[in-house]
Amino acid sequence: MAEATGWRNLQVVDDWAADVEVFRGVPWGKAMMWIFLLSDTFIFTCFLTAYMTVRMTTAEPWPNPSEVFALEAFGVPVPLLLIAIMTFILITSSGTMAMAVNMGYRRRRGPAALLMVITALLGASFVGMQAFEWTKLITDEGVRPWGNPMGAPQFGSTFFMITGFHGLHVSAGVVYLAVVAWRVWRGRYEKQGYDIVEITGLYWHFVDLVWVFIFAFFYLW
Amino acid sequence: MAADTGQQHPISVYFWIWALLFVFSAASYTVDYIGFQGYMRWALIIIFMMLKAGFIVAIFMHMRWERVALITAILVPPGALLVLVALMAMESDYTWATRILYFGEDPAPVPLPPPSH
Amino acid sequence: MAVEAQVPYQEAIEVHHPHSWVTKYWFSQDHKVIAIQYGITAIGVGLVALVLSALMRLQLGFPDTFDFIDPEAYYQFITMHGMIMVIYLLTALLLGGFGNYLIPLMCGARDMVFPFVNMISYHVYFLSVIVLLASYFVPGGPTGAGWTLYPPQAILEGTPGVDWGILTMLGSLAIFIVAFTMGGLNYVTTILQARTRGMTLMRMPLSVWGIFIATVLGLLAFPALFVSAIMMLLDKTIGTSFFMPAISSMGETLDYSGGSPLLFQHLFWFFGHPEVYIVALPAFGIVSDLISTHARKNIFGYRMMVWAIVAIGVLSFIVWAHHMYVSGMHPWFGFFFATTTLIIAVPTAIKVYNWTLTLWRANIHLTVPMLFAIAFVITFVMGGITGLFLGNVIVDVPLSDTYFVVAHFHMVMGVSPILVIFGAIYHWYPKMTGKMLNDTLGHIHFWVTFLGTYIIYYPMHYLGFVGVPRRYFANGEMAIIDSSVEMLNQTITVAALIVGIFQAVFIWNLIYSYFRGKDSGHNPWKATTLEWQTPETPPRHGNWEDKKLPTVHRWAYDYSVPGEEDDFVPQTVPQKAVQAEPQSAT
Numbered sequence: 016m017a018e019a020t021g022w023r024n025l026q027v028v029d030d031w032a033a034d035v036e037v038f039r040g041v042p043w044g045k046a047m048m049w050i051f052l053l054s055d056t057f058i059f060t061c062f063l064t065a066y067m068t069v070r071m072t073t074a075e076p077w078p079n080p081s082e083v084f085a086l087e088a089f090g091v092p093v094p095l096l097l098i099a100i101m102t103f104i105l106i107t108s109s110g111t112m113a114m115a116v117n118m119g120y121r122r123r124r125g126p127a128a129l130l131m132v133i134t135a136l137l138g139a140s141f142v143g144m145q146a147f148e149w150t151k152l153i154t155d156e157g158v159r160p161w162g163n164p165m166g167a168p169q170f171g172s173t174f175f176m177i178t179g180f181h182g183l184h185v186s187a188g189v190v191y192l193a194v195v196a197w198r199v200w201r202g203r204y205e206k207q208g209y210d211i212v213e214i215t216g217l218y219w220h221f222v223d224l225v226w227v228f229i230f231a232f233f234y235l236w
Numbered sequence: 237m238a239a240d241t242g243q244q245h246p247i248s249v250y251f252w253i254w255a256l257l258f259v260f261s262a263a264s265y266t267v268d269y270i271g272f273q274g275y276m277r278w279a280l281i282i283i284f285m286m287l288k289a290g291f292i293v294a295i296f297m298h299m300r301w302e303r304v305a306l307i308t309a310i311l312v313p314p315g316a317l318l319v320l321v322a323l324m325a326m327e328s329d330y331t332w333a334t335r336i337l338y339f340g341e342d343p344a345p346v347p348l349p350p351p352s353h
Numbered sequence: 354m355a356v357e358a359q360v361p362y363q364e365a366i367e368v369h370h371p372h373s374w375v376t377k378y379w380f381s382q383d384h385k386v387i388a389i390q391y392g393i394t395a396i397g398v399g400l401v402a403l404v405l406s407a408l409m410r411l412q413l414g415f416p417d418t419f420d421f422i423d424p425e426a427y428y429q430f431i432t433m434h435g436m437i438m439v440i441y442l443l444t445a446l447l448l449g450g451f452g453n454y455l456i457p458l459m460c461g462a463r464d465m466v467f468p469f470v471n472m473i474s475y476h477v478y479f480l481s482v483i484v485l486l487a488s489y490f491v492p493g494g495p496t497g498a499g500w501t502l503y504p505p506q507a508i509l510e511g512t513p514g515v516d517w518g519i520l521t522m523l524g525s526l527a528i529f530i531v532a533f534t535m536g537g538l539n540y541v542t543t544i545l546q547a548r549t550r551g552m553t554l555m556r557m558p559l560s561v562w563g564i565f566i567a568t569v570l571g572l573l574a575f576p577a578l579f580v581s582a583i584m585m586l587l588d589k590t591i592g593t594s595f596f597m598p599a600i601s602s603m604g605e606t607l608d609y610s611g612g613s614p615l616l617f618q619h620l621f622w623f624f625g626h627p628e629v630y631i632v633a634l635p636a637f638g639i640v641s642d643l644i645s646t647h648a649r650k651n652i653f654g655y656r657m658m659v660w661a662i663v664a665i666g667v668l669s670f671i672v673w674a675h676h677m678y679v680s681g682m683h684p685w686f687g688f689f690f691a692t693t694t695l696i697i698a699v700p701t702a703i704k705v706y707n708w709t710l711t712l713w714r715a716n717i718h719l720t721v722p723m724l725f726a727i728a729f730v731i732t733f734v735m736g737g738i739t740g741l742f743l744g745n746v747i748v749d750v751p752l753s754d755t756y757f758v759v760a761h762f763h764m765v766m767g768v769s770p771i772l773v774i775f776g777a778i779y780h781w782y783p784k785m786t787g788k789m790l791n792d793t794l795g796h797i798h799f800w801v802t803f804l805g806t807y808i809i810y811y812p813m814h815y816l817g818f819v820g821v822p823r824r825y826f827a828n829g830e831m832a833i834i835d836s837s838v839e840m841l842n843q844t845i846t847v848a849a850l851i852v853g854i855f856q857a858v859f860i861w862n863l864i865y866s867y868f869r870g871k872d873s874g875h876n877p878w879k880a881t882t883l884e885w886q887t888p889e890t891p892p893r894h895g896n897w898e899d900k901k902l903p904t905v906h907r908w909a910y911d912y913s914v915p916g917e918e919d920d921f922v923p924q925t926v927p928q929k930a931v932q933a934e935p936q937s938a939t
């Protein structure tokens with residue numbers, strides 16, 4: 016547009032003013048995944064807001080997460096040890112996922128599928144550790160969704176609800192990754208291209224992103 | 237869609253971010269380990285959290301390389317959530333105060349004004 | 354970063370034509386079939402809600418007459434009526450029904466971007482309706498907590514349906530939200546990424562704009578309901594205390610402690626207020642198109658209308674606590690939320706002015722859709738003005754929980770969208786079936802419905818002023834209640850029954866005209882928008898000719914353009930050479 020002036024000079028205005036599509040060159044699936052993640056952000060934020068509210072309004076003491084989630088290592092209790100490991104695992108899985116996307120776009124489908132499988136395995140181990148953490152909390156510390164010996168009953172309620180919902184996301188992601196990895200491996204996307212790996216990746220990174228917030232607000236508050 | 241229009245960036249970028257995420261996670265863990273409290277704790281935790289979140293979204297999710305139209309469409313709506321969180325924080329303080337006022341034990345009791353109705 | 358102008362992907366897509374009855378009408382991936390499935394299901398369940406309202410009215414008009422309506426049953430009626438009307442009828446019909454039908458046609462797409470997901474969306478919605486209606490067959494019947502479902506009372510003894518009904522209700526809502534999300538993602542992505550050549554956002558008909566922003570609101574607001582439904586389910590089933598404070602009920606101290614009922618109210622209305630606009634915005638959009646088409650005049654201030662829709666959408670997320678002035682929330686909130694509420698009235702008023710100015714000195718054709726459209730404008734102004742009353746804390750406090758509120762929300766989010774839906778059905782039925790709806794029956798239906806609703810809701814404002822409380826099974830001998838109330842209540846009930854029964858005329862018209870109606874041709878209203886330019890009526894699966902999508906050259910409102918032969922110029926007609934605008938967008 017030669018005579019574009021003022022407003023229309025801005026790329027963003029031009030994009031929104033275009034015909035056919037607003038997000039130029041963005042495949043449908045990717046646009047839809049982004050919008051879904053936006054909606055999911057609202058779900059998680061509502062959960063976290065509810066957690067904030069009950070925590071701030073309770074008149075009972077809130078158990079100290081860094082003690083509750085401590086683990087013995089070499090005979091000394093290390094605060095949040097398992098959580099730290101889980102965090103590192105999830106970050107690592109994000110790294111392998113990012114590389115899978117890269118390999119996909121380079122059309123190296125073997126490495127792409129392999130990296131996705133590694134990502135899924137890391138995700139599965141995350142869920143496994145979470146199961147361990149839950150078990151320990153329930154059996155050793157006596158924390159239940161409706162109460163616990165250390166203070167406000169909302170500690171257990173919000174903990175199980177939020178990590179549970181996040182854990183469901185991780186589990187769904189593991190399945191999703193496994194399915195896509197299988198199809199990549201079989202060469203199903205050779206014709207249409209490897210956007211699908213990026214789309215799966217978006218979901219996976221989002222799950223990691225949510226964990227960043229849970230880590231900060233639940234465990235470190 | 238042609239496949240080569242996708243997001244392609246040197247692998248080294250991912251390694252860098254990966255390392256940074258490790259560092260920030262370790263840093264926020266240290267905040268807890270050392271036992272900072274109060275504003276210091278909150279400031280550090282939130283800074284590290286935002287840095288991590290920012291890098292994940294910007295680099296791993298490729299937001300940095302998307303066109304502004306997509307960036308705005310995704311990043312603007314959560315503003316509504318900030319309003320929700322801020323107001324709920326105020327609300328919670330108020331609820332807590334009324335709970336202490338009516339049911340709790342106030343460390344420094346002030347006599348209640350006589351009921352007006 | 355120049356990207357070449359895109360060829361719409363859908364141009365080349367071959368649609369797979371189904372053959373068996375099941376894939377054609379039940380598991381169909383055609384957005385038009387899905388739209389009609391949504392429409393029929395929503396209207397069906399809406400009729401249930403209508404019957405429930407008739408039962409409530411019978412009780413209110415003639416207390417002590419009907420043995421089978423006890424207070425418990427009344428609360429169950431009220432809850433199911435409110436919830437069905439708002440969610441399962443209006444939201445589903447406007448977005449699932451009209452959204453599905455109109456978006457691809459009006460944007461010039463072959464279908465939604467992911468037809469399979471779209472199909473699943475309907476079936477999940479259907480499941481949510483089944484679960485909801487199952488409430489009536491579980492022990493104890495449906496919940497009677499009111500459509501707002503406020504805890505603690507919603508899950509405590511004394512509320513009807515506390516054992517099972519509340520579970521089916523919450524479960525059904527969660528399922529509905531899943532269904533809506535699948536559909537909604539499709540609508541938004543289709544509008545953003547799959548329009549045809551020349552169809553810029555600022556050339557989209559306002560119907561699409563209204564549906565678009567409403568869907569975005571839905572995707573961002575339903576999460577709050579979803580989250581609160583889950584937390585309430587947990588409170589109810591495993592005894593967490595998210596919303597439940599320490600409480601004793603019926604002489605017994607319960608195990609709950611420390612939860613916050615206010616939290617539920619905030620989350621609920623963080624969803625609930627946008628929800629009001631989820632049903633209002635599509636109606637706003639559709640009515641704009643009806644008015645413009647049937648007044649043979651371009652919509653006044655198109656850009657302003659678009660920005661008003663967007664502004665209302667944004668603001669609707671920061672007004673929620675105007676439903677909570679009497680809840681005991683933070684005392685400063687009243688000021689904040691009253692201010693934002695009054696601000697949101699500005700774009701809303703702009704829309705009303707623009708509708709009125711569109712009608713001003715227009716060539717108005719008083720067709721049935723137009724009658725409904727005008728009725729909408731009048732009714733919406735009524736409901737909007739009482740909204741300004743209720744938006745102010747001081748005025749709201751005495752009016753809260755009275756019939757004034759019932760009158761207000763029925764006017765603004767009950768009757769108004771319903772009038773638009775009727776108008777829209779009269780308007781688009783010819784495209785959906787190829788037949789015109791019968792005009793005489795249409796007129797009868799219109800006048801009874803329009804006048805009837807005024808007899809029903811007008812007096813309710815007065816009832817509210819004299820203090821008749823909302824959600825009361827019977828007023829009994831309350832001293833505050835004026836003697837005029839009884840007679841008015843009877844009048845309202847009679848009117849409600851008549852209006853309810855006359856909806857049969859409408860249903861009959863839909864069925865009768867399908868078989869015996871006049872052929873409509875492709876474009877009976879001489880409208881400009883794309884859906885009227887399809888090569889076939891009803892449009893086939895895939896909407897347009899093979900390998901060829903329409904190209905759009907102008908906005909949707911070229912009616913009565915000076916110098917043109919016809920009084921309308923379809924969007925597909927190129928601009929005359931002199932005024933040609935540069936076509937390439939980049």
Ligand code: HEM
Nearest residue numbers: 406409431435438439499500501766767768823824825849
């Ligand atoms: C002929 C049509 C209708 C009649 C006669 C009718 C009648 C009633 C009655 C009698 C109540 C109970 C008021 C009370 O006792 O406090 C009520 C409540 C309600 N109605 Fe309607 N209604 C009609 C249509 C609609 C529509 C179209 C909507 C869609 C928004 C709607 C939404 C509601 C809601 C949300 C409630 C509140 C339920 C509650 O308090 O939990 N109604 N209606």
Ligand SMILES: [Cu+2]
Nearest residue numbers: 626629675676
């Ligand atoms: Cu509202």
